[in-house]
Amino acid sequence: MTQRYAVILAAGQGTRMKSKLYKVLHPVMGRPMIQHVIDQLQPTELDSLITIVGFGAEQVAEQIGDQSACVIQNEQLGTAHAVQQAEQLLKEKSGTTLVVCGDTPLITSDTYRALITTHEANGAKATVLTTEMPDPTGYGRVVRNASGDVERIVEHKDATDDEKLIKEINTGTYCFDNEALWEALQDVQNDNAQGEYYLPDVIEILKHRSEKVTAYLTPNADETLGVNDRAALAEAEKIMKNRINRNHMKNGVGIIDPDHTYISPDVMIEADAVIHPGTIIRGQSVIHAHAEIGPHTEIIDCVVDEATVIAHSVAKHSRIGKRVQIGPYAHIRPEADIANDAKVGNFVEIKKATIGEKSKVSHLSYIGDAHVGSRVNVGCGTITVNYDGKNKYLTTIEDDAFIGCNSNLIAPVTVGKGAYVAAGSTINKHVPDEALAIARQKQANKEGYAAKIKNRQKD
Structure with missing residues (x-):
C-alpha cells in the first residue's frame, strides 16, 4: 500500500x-x-x-x-x-x-x-x-x-x-x-x-x-471555504452548524428550527429527542431518546436521560435522570446529579447537589452542596446556607422530608427522614426523623400601632 x-x-x-x-x-x-x-x-x-x-x-x-x-x-x-x-x-x-x-x-x-x-x-x-x-x-x-x-x-x-x-x-x-x-x-x-x-x-x-x-x-x-476574517468565520460557523444539524435529523432527532439550534460536533443525541429553537448544546453532552430540550436552553457537558424536559434553562457539567422536569429559568450548575422523576422548577439553582427520585424543588430556591433524598418537597424560597465566607458545608435532607417555604438550612445540618420544617424557619441543628422543626421569632401583635406609624408619616 x-x-x-x-x-x-x-x-x-x-x-x-x-x-x-x-x-x-x-x-x-x-x-x-x-x-x-x-x-x-x-x-x-x-x-x-x-x-x-x-x-x-x-x-x-x-x-x-x-x-x-x-x-x-x-x-x-x-x-x-x-x-x-x-x-x-x-x-x-x-x-x-x-x-x-x-x-x-x-x-x-x-x-x-x-x-x-x-x-x-x-x-x-x-x-x-x-x-x-x-x-x-x-x-x-x-x-x-x-x-x-x-x-x-x-x-x-x-x-x-x-x-x-x-x-x-x-x-x-x-x-x-x-x-x-x-x-x-x-x-x-x-x-x-x-x-x-x-x-x-x-x-x-x-x-x-x-x-x-x-x-x-x-x-x-x-x-x-478558507477562513481569513471574522465574516468568513461566521460563514464557516453557519455551514458547520447546518451540517451537524442535518446529520442529527437524518438520525431521527427532531430539530424544530435548525437555523436557530447550535449543537457542538461531539454531542450525541438519540433518535426521537426533540430540540426546540434557541437551544445550544455543547461539549460532550449526551441527550437520550424522547428528551425535550428548549426552547432557549443551554446544555454544556451534561447527560440528559430519557423523556426529560428542560425548558428556558441552563445546565452545566451535570447528570440529569429520566422523566425529570426542569425549568423554566432554572440553573443547574456543575456536579449536580438529579435522579429520575424529580422536578426543578422556575428560578431554582442547583449546585454540586444530588436530588433524589421524585423530589421537588419547584421554585425560587438555592440548593448547593447538598444531598436531597427521595420524595422530598422543598418549598418556595428555601436556601441551603452552605458557605461561611471560607468553607463550604453539606446539607442533608433525607427521604420523605418536607421543607416549608422560606426556610434557611444552615450547613452542616441534617433534616431526618419524614421530618417537617415549618415555613419561615432557620435551621442550624439536626432535625430528627419524623420531627417538626420550628425555628422562627414568636409573632407579637401591637394593637393600634399601625395608626401611630401612619400619623408619623403625615408629619
Missing part, C-alpha cells in the same frame, strides 16, 4: 481576524479550526501528519498535542517555504503527500479520501482539489486540457476574457507524489512582489516537466 503523509499549513498569524488569538485556534462550533482539520484527516489512514506552525506556535502545539508532529516556520516566506520546513521528516520518502491549510475547517474526510484516491488512481505527480463557484472572481482558474488533466492554473488578474468564464477554481489543497514535490520545491522562486515562495508554482514546474497533473472537483463548494 502507498505510504501517505499530510502537511497542515498553520503558521500564519491571521492579521485580518483582528484578534490576539491565532487564526487556526479560532473556534467553529466550539472546536478550534485546526482541530477540525486534524479530525477530518485522521480517517484517511495517514502514516505521518505534520503541522507547520509559526505565530502562536506554543498555543497551537498545545492544542494539537500528540495528534501531529509540529515544525516551526520561523519566517513566513510563503506556502512553498512552509512546506519546505517538513523536509527532514519527508524528503527521502516515497508515497503521497496531502497539503492542506489549517484555516479550512469544513473539508470532510470523504473529500480528502476522494482527492487521494483520484491522485493515486491516475498515477499523477500532483492533484488539485477544485470546485466550481457561481462567481469565481478573484480565484485562480483551473484550465484543463482535452484529456481532462490540469493544463495550468491562471490567477484572476492574469486570466484572459475566455479564462475568466471558467468557474472551476483552485481551492489551495493539493496531493503530490512526495518525491516529485521535493524535487519541484527546489526550483520554486520568489521573484514576485511579495518576495515569497508560493506552492501553486509547483504545479507549473511539474507541467513544464511534462508530468501528469490532475484535479478532483468537489461538488460542495462550501467545504472549501
Whole structure:
C-alpha cells in the first residue's frame, strides 16, 4: 500500500481576524479550526501528519498535542517555504503527500479520501482539489486540457476574457507524489512582489516537466471555504452548524428550527429527542431518546436521560435522570446529579447537589452542596446556607422530608427522614426523623400601632 503523509499549513498569524488569538485556534462550533482539520484527516489512514506552525506556535502545539508532529516556520516566506520546513521528516520518502491549510475547517474526510484516491488512481505527480463557484472572481482558474488533466492554473488578474468564464477554481489543497514535490520545491522562486515562495508554482514546474497533473472537483463548494476574517468565520460557523444539524435529523432527532439550534460536533443525541429553537448544546453532552430540550436552553457537558424536559434553562457539567422536569429559568450548575422523576422548577439553582427520585424543588430556591433524598418537597424560597465566607458545608435532607417555604438550612445540618420544617424557619441543628422543626421569632401583635406609624408619616 502507498505510504501517505499530510502537511497542515498553520503558521500564519491571521492579521485580518483582528484578534490576539491565532487564526487556526479560532473556534467553529466550539472546536478550534485546526482541530477540525486534524479530525477530518485522521480517517484517511495517514502514516505521518505534520503541522507547520509559526505565530502562536506554543498555543497551537498545545492544542494539537500528540495528534501531529509540529515544525516551526520561523519566517513566513510563503506556502512553498512552509512546506519546505517538513523536509527532514519527508524528503527521502516515497508515497503521497496531502497539503492542506489549517484555516479550512469544513473539508470532510470523504473529500480528502476522494482527492487521494483520484491522485493515486491516475498515477499523477500532483492533484488539485477544485470546485466550481457561481462567481469565481478573484480565484485562480483551473484550465484543463482535452484529456481532462490540469493544463495550468491562471490567477484572476492574469486570466484572459475566455479564462475568466471558467468557474472551476483552485481551492489551495493539493496531493503530490512526495518525491516529485521535493524535487519541484527546489526550483520554486520568489521573484514576485511579495518576495515569497508560493506552492501553486509547483504545479507549473511539474507541467513544464511534462508530468501528469490532475484535479478532483468537489461538488460542495462550501467545504472549501478558507477562513481569513471574522465574516468568513461566521460563514464557516453557519455551514458547520447546518451540517451537524442535518446529520442529527437524518438520525431521527427532531430539530424544530435548525437555523436557530447550535449543537457542538461531539454531542450525541438519540433518535426521537426533540430540540426546540434557541437551544445550544455543547461539549460532550449526551441527550437520550424522547428528551425535550428548549426552547432557549443551554446544555454544556451534561447527560440528559430519557423523556426529560428542560425548558428556558441552563445546565452545566451535570447528570440529569429520566422523566425529570426542569425549568423554566432554572440553573443547574456543575456536579449536580438529579435522579429520575424529580422536578426543578422556575428560578431554582442547583449546585454540586444530588436530588433524589421524585423530589421537588419547584421554585425560587438555592440548593448547593447538598444531598436531597427521595420524595422530598422543598418549598418556595428555601436556601441551603452552605458557605461561611471560607468553607463550604453539606446539607442533608433525607427521604420523605418536607421543607416549608422560606426556610434557611444552615450547613452542616441534617433534616431526618419524614421530618417537617415549618415555613419561615432557620435551621442550624439536626432535625430528627419524623420531627417538626420550628425555628422562627414568636409573632407579637401591637394593637393600634399601625395608626401611630401612619400619623408619623403625615408629619
